[in-house]
Amino acid sequence: MPRFPGALQKGDGTSKIPNAREPKVRQPRGWRDSSLVPGSSLPTYSGPYPVGTMEIEVPAQNPRHFSKIKRNHQHVLQLETVLMTVYYPSSHHERNLDQQGKKLSRELWLGRPRVEMARGYGKFAGVGSLAVPLFLPAMFTKLPAYRNAPVANYWAEATDTGDGGPKAKPSGRSQPEGAPDEPCFPLILFSHGLGGTRTMYSSVCGEFASYGFVVCAIEHRDGSGPRTYVNHAKSGLGTMIEREKEGDVDHDATEKKRGYDVIDYLFPKDNPYDTSPKNDKGVDRELRDAQIELRVAEIEEAYYVMSEIHAGRGQNTADRNLRTEGYKASSSHGLKGVDWNRWKGRFHLDHVTACGHSFGAATVTEMLRHGDRFNYLSQGIIYDIWGAGTTPPEEEAPHHRIHTPLLAVNSEAFTYWPSNFELVESLIKEAQAEPEPAPSWLMTLRGTVHISQSDFSLLYPKVCSFFLKMVANPRRALDLNINASLEFLSHVLPADLAQVNRAYKNENLLESEPSPLDRIPSTQLHRPKDDFVAVRLKIRHEWLYRLSPRLFHAVNRKRAKRTGRAPETGDEIWLHVKPTPESVQRHLEKSEGSSGVKEEKFEEAEAMMSEATDPGSKQQDACR
Template sequence: MSLPPWISGNKHKSSAPSNGFLSATGKVRNPKKPKARPPKSLRETVLLPVRSLPAYSGPYSVGTMEIEIPVEEPRTFSNITRKGNHLLQLKTVLMTIYYPASPPQKKRPSRQLWLGRPRMSMAGGYGHFSTLGPLGVPIFLPTMFTKLPAFRNAPLSSQYPPGTGLKEEDKDAEETTEEEDDGNSEYEDEAPRFPLMIFSHGLGGTKTAYSSVCGEFASYGFVVIALEHRDGSGPRSFVNQPGSGEIVFDKNGQRDPKHHHRKHKDTHYDVMDYVFPKDNAWDTSPHNEKGVDRELRGAQLDLRLAEIEEAYKIINTINAGNGEEVDKKNMRREGYKASSTHGLEGVDWAAWKGRVDTEYVVAAGHSFGAATVVDMLRHEKRFKWVAQGIIYDIWGSGTRPAAAEDEKIQAPLLAINSEAFTYWPSNFDLVSNLVEEAHPCPAYLMTVRGTIHVSQSDFSLLYPNVCSIFLKASANPERALDINVNASLEFLSMVMPTIPYRIKKAFPNEELLRTQTHHLEDIPTIDMHKPKDEKWMAARLRIPHEFTWRVAPGLARKLARKKVTEGGGSPDDEIWLHCKPVEGTVEKYNSTVERLKDRRKSKDAKTVPASVGPNEGAKQEPGCKEWRN
């Protein structure tokens, strides 16, 4: 699908020149190495067969908090039932918050489990999701001991990234990116105010299944709320009943966690497993003749949006200095199902007051989570606080179409595809249309070469051999993570002027979004890894010299790098940038944002126009409506 010239930046389609060794031979290109990261601990390098996750690359240590809070108004969604009960119910909201932290002071700080508790039961949930049943449990044995490279309940950092102090040459940049009166100015003795991101997982995901992506953002200065959706899209989730985990004491005054509140002694938690659509279990397949179960997927989206709103209320409560209220209500502590005994122990709630920017929020998600993000962006009156969206490998079939003409994307958008999903024609058309819909806001569409659908989650990092041998992923999993995060940070640095300059200054910038555009139909066949058999479309890739790349991808990449000149090659070796805004679009958008801020601060401005064009007095264009009024 070709794109309009006002998006792609090219009036005519042109075949992008191939470069490096792949252009001549058709071999898989991935010449760059991943970013340097701190070494792993002995526990993660000596104890076998424990699988470990790479440490985060940003300037901050990362802390996590695990929170489950009862919602103010429990309710059901749709009339779908299973075994006589409403299937989709909102009782509590569950999340892990990743955030920039100070280095832990404890000798052996606590870290959150990746798989979650109870481990055998969670592995069984993945067995159910994968349809392997009990046979799936041994596959997750190595990850039962995997811990996040982040520290539980660590102190929120009060420092800017090292080496980003304001120098004379930075003052002009600081003045153009920060406002003096909006609480976002940067003084040497002030603690930073961190930008907020909300992350929505895909089918089979949990609050920790994307810990590498979420943790990377946190290591660069973001507070990230990773939801665990209880909509039947995850492998298994435990929903606690309020009060069911209250510890009682025996007559000797000893704590007895085995005895729960009498009211819930038999049903103190619910189990939400993955829900397969009736008579259409594989509605996710590109070849499914019945198509997507719209009733189920639409109801799941409704529940997801409600969970996100509840999570947003919680972070606002914390940001207002009332974190103790969250601590008291939290049901992820001793006595509750699937909980750590640590709970929120040791969190300095006073340090969180006013430290998160909850007005201009990034919405990000993968697969069905990306479809959730699109739904948020299309309801800008409901989600006024969402300022821009990032969609990783969106599941187009699960995306709900806009219900009305005014329900269009009104915010900057970055779409990053895996190479496997790029070869799914209807899916690529949909994501291309979403990028076009976001006009005139800045919007980008990019493909990361050599990647598959799970490359934007932790699974490719924990199971690299499975991904290379069975799904034919050729990209280094850590490098693929770097590309996704670096491109996202580059995008946010351009379209999010509310990020403090000294935090933004620490972002890596490979200028991935400034490379030449590649129209999909003009890419030489030799450079593509589209499966020959249509049954593998979107599921896996086709690669040359399969034995080497599938069995020893690390060795294959090492040999490939030797054929590239020193310097690591071009970004074109690793990505295809399909479309980007024309020159000046980003500047016009940011100018619009700044004018809207000025108008809000003006005592004489009672209202703000519904839309603001790029120039005063010019013809108004659709999109970029009154920015979160």
């Protein structure tokens, strides 16, 4: 790492975040979001758009198995369907979201069947059925978004994300000069980490949607999630017989009888904890590489589904949807009430952002390194990447490198993992390498742990505080992740896409002075003992902090205000690397002159969709 001036000043020796800002104001939308229901609600989104969701599972266009890995004489890595939740800006305030006289429903966070999903988490965590009571409050948690709500057709007011957030959803409109009457939203593809699901990061995905992005969150069926259910059609495309014939996949008698597959977390043989920093055996490369291959294939399938919706053929997707009444883990709502005509041409299929957490960030890295295959991607956001899960770059293929802008956001816990931090640095350098350097940033969120970028820290803040020693306010950590990401996208997206982002000002997180890790005073570190590296932090004088963390932070803020010291970015983040303004300008000039998506990629997606639906139709690309 190069050494920069402006290292953080010495703190007060308490190892706390001394002058953190308050989280954004988020008004509850109903009794489920009230403080009277502790531990069972997620914070509402802070952007000016209400958020809608759609739950989609459709048969994969190209079913197949990955690798020769088998358990009980069956391939364990199989692509048969693709499952996703789509988060998007909705067109009305929640009080107007009525459909046929009934209030629109909200998707469950844990998913159905709830007890079995909790058991899946218990198996993943090694506690078995003991997880069921722990997840009991979350069984009644619903996303603060509305199922199958109409996609927004207006320009919401831009929101200042640096002033604590709006106290109420704005109802006015703010159409930029020269912009079309209806906004065309940028697309984000989101990949979850180990132990994750498509709803585990609903706060991050929903926040993006509330600011004007369409987010497609894929649920991976690669044995990296706690539990997931793969449905099969009762006839025609997607039946078990058809999948076995088309994709050389296999099912046992039990699966054939019940009509669905159950995929639990897959522990590597003879090396179940290959994710641990202290594991002498290292990572199970055969399994992890095969999982990456399956993951990127699922993302390709999800992109094709989004292409079909963009083309105005969403009804074809609805007709094939396996997350509807009569199928396992499904809601009776399905995709009822969606006006697919309103979706035609309403989001961009190029300049797509790839975003992921942990193993999902490793998945994003693999995609960005293969720009020839994923040439609709123009930038990436990686939250707390699990570096050991990445596939090393191909030495014989120097063009397989990251050539797009990249934002890497670390938790403080992962920053203290030396080999992992070095890997993240290498990715930033890879993106910034000549002859075509891409603007890239690397930052750390102080007081955060690995799950601070998921919903778990929001639902179980005391667990994270007592056992993982998280000292950052989880809602403030969410704000910092989103504000930094929105700022990054405003820097690197072309002007017509950037103006759709309904955030302005931000907190200038990416403009703060760089602070190399070896220049940060030891009094500001929460570095744990070696046995707990990457797992948790260390709190000095923890007994004093436990008396009242909220009071502690409030007193610090009041003291700072009395002495005239305003909150500084260094109080909450460490920015390790940032690009020069010239490199950002060169990137924008280059991206403005290119559509970002080769015509053949659209033709390929169109051909695949047409074969499964309407061979005579032609894709419209009004947003491109």
